[in-house]
Amino acid sequence: MDFTKLAEQIKTVGFENYLGRYVPTKTRDKLLEMNAYDIEKLYNKIFPGIVNAEGETEWDMMWLYYRAAWYDLFTELDLPLDMNIYEIATGDTICVPQALDIYSAGHGKYVTLNLNKELSLSFTTKTKDMAIYIRLIEDNGTNILNYYDDGTFNVVAFQHAINDIVQTIVSDAVGIDTLNTNWWETEPQMLRAVYSSFKEGKLKGIAYDPFINIIKVCYKSLKNGGYMIFNNFTRRANYEELGYSSKFHSNYINMARDWIAEANLGLEEIEIDGYDKKWWMVLRK
Numbered sequence: 298m299d300f301t302k303l304a305e306q307i308k309t310v311g312f313e314n315y316l317g318r319y320v321p322t323k324t325r326d327k328l329l330e331m332n333a334y335d336i337e338k339l340y341n342k343i344f345p346g347i348v349n350a351e352g353e354t355e356w357d358m359m360w361l362y363y364r365a366a367w368y369d370l371f372t373e374l375d376l377p378l379d380m381n382i383y384e385i386a387t388g389d390t391i392c393v394p395q396a397l398d399i400y401s402a403g404h405g406k407y408v409t410l411n412l413n414k415e416l417s418l419s420f421t422t423k424t425k426d427m428a429i430y431i432r433l434i435e436d437n438g439t440n441i442l443n444y445y446d447d448g449t450f451n452v453v454a455f456q457h458a459i460n461d462i463v464q465t466i467v468s469d470a471v472g473i474d475t476l477n478t479n480w481w482e483t484e485p486q487m488l489r490a491v492y493s494s495f496k497e498g499k500l501k502g503i504a505y506d507p508f509i510n511i512i513k514v515c516y517k518s519l520k521n522g523g524y525m526i527f528n529n530f531t532r533r534a535n536y537e538e539l540g541y542s543s544k545f546h547s548n549y550i551n552m553a554r555d556w557i558a559e560a561n562l563g564l565e566e567i568e569i570d571g572y573d574k575k576w577w578m579v580l581r582k
Contacts, residue, residue, distance in 0.1 A: 367396035386458035389419035403428030
């Protein structure tokens with residue numbers, strides 16, 4: 298979704314009733330005071346892809362962008378109001394259920410699987426007042442078909458999830474605990490493990506098969522004509538000082554695209570105006 302379209306939507310009469318619903322009051326008031334040109338200019342300064350956000354308001358704007366982008370995709374793809382979404386590697390990020398809650402007027406159904414107890418508790422707290430049906434299952438994301446039949450979901454969402462999936466796969470391989478620890482405190486160690494395996498030429502050997510297995514499971518869970526939707530962004534501020542790489546992190550979508558194409562699963566990539574292929578990928582079953 299390009300920033301011109303988003304800025305125009307922010308200035309519409311209905312903004313406060315839908316996309317503005319989850320924006321904190323201070324940030325919403327600031328956006329409503331600005332004109333569309335200045336909103337677009339500010340978004341171009343802090344985003345997309347590589348985040349250059351400074352302060353709470355700009356981070357609020359980033360999450361507004363993602364919420365609006367998912368809402369826009371649901372509209373562009375003409376998805377039913379009572380659709381089923383499975384989100385993988387959600388953590389405690391809630392822009393997808395927020396977008397579904399707004400788009401579906403409370404009729405949508407959302408499922409996620411998560412094993413990290415702290416993130417699960419945070420997610421449950423953040424989503425407790427939403428009108429949509431939400432189910433969080435404490436299990437590995439690859440086990441979704443233990444709970445739902447093949448062909449259940451209209452969308453499988455990977456909101457900034459490829460990195461989390463790969464980090465978890467590599468962490469498991471090298472013995473880093475990702476289940477019973479604080480994810481954010483452990484993440485620098487995970488990032489260094491991923492980047493070390495990449496520099497040593499070992500990343501694909503470690504992560505390809507488990508990653509493609511997840512994609513195969515998600516493929517089975519999709520209805521015919523359903524979509525897998527991926528995005529990624531890069532926090533510019535401190536990756537290099539953590540012994541990691543912003544350039545590597547910014548290539549996750551292209552890496553996933555290459556791996557999925559190599560696996561020849563029968564997924565067709567759909568290009569949608571305003572969605573940069575470096576940061577977004579939409580695949581149709």
